[in-house]
Amino acid sequence: MMLDKFRPVADRLLAPFVTLAARLNLTPDSVSVVAFVLAVAAGGVYYLAGQTPSYYLVGAILVFLNGWLDLVDGALARELNVASRSGDLLDHVLDRYADIVVIAGLMAGIGEYAIGFAAITGVLMTSYLGTQAQAVGLDRVYGGLVGRADRLALIGLTTLVATFVQQVGGVSLVVALLVFFAVIGHVTALQRFYYSMRALA
Secondary structure (H helix, E strand, O other): OHHHHHHHHHHHHHHHHHHHHHHOOOOHHHHHHHHHHHHHHHHHHHHHHOOOOOHHHHHHHHHHHHHHHHHHHHHHHHHHOOOOHHHHHHHHHHHHHHHHHHHHHHHHHHOOHHHHHHHHHHHHHHHHHHHHHHHOOOOOOOOOOOOHHHHHHHHHHHHHHHOOOOEEOOEEHHHHHHHHHHHHHHHHHHHHHHHHHHHHO
16 A cells, blocks of 8 residues: 555645535535546546557546545545445445446457456455455455555556557556556455454454
């Protein structure tokens, strides 16, 4: 969870956006929905980017916006003192669907379905193990090598570079990204499983 250490900085940067959202009478749930719509748009753009690499730039911007709004919704809920279990559920469900459509767009754009499938399952299992720990009476587990904020940052940065350079040393940057998610996702899921089993022992 590399970016977690910067959370205090992010919270300070979020303040004006949270204030603006409150003044516009936006609810945390509505911000979550907008973030999800941006993720769906990113998935579609990444599919097109497989043939037109310039679209990777648009996808990167949409992913960064999705990640930013994913922080804003939680901060807004705390600011308005309206945090709820239903809002938490909605946010997590939309985040998982967002993860799926973004990675699916990347894999479909370059036609790498097997690697993409491994990447999607790795990402989903990471998130599943985090919440399943809570379901068996433990605290929600966020530990591991790569969290959602890290994934979004990697997707955004990699596709930003891919706008201009699609391959390095004959290896596609997007393929390398999907392989990374496939491997690290499952490793992180297994890490969380191990931590949870030790806590239950």
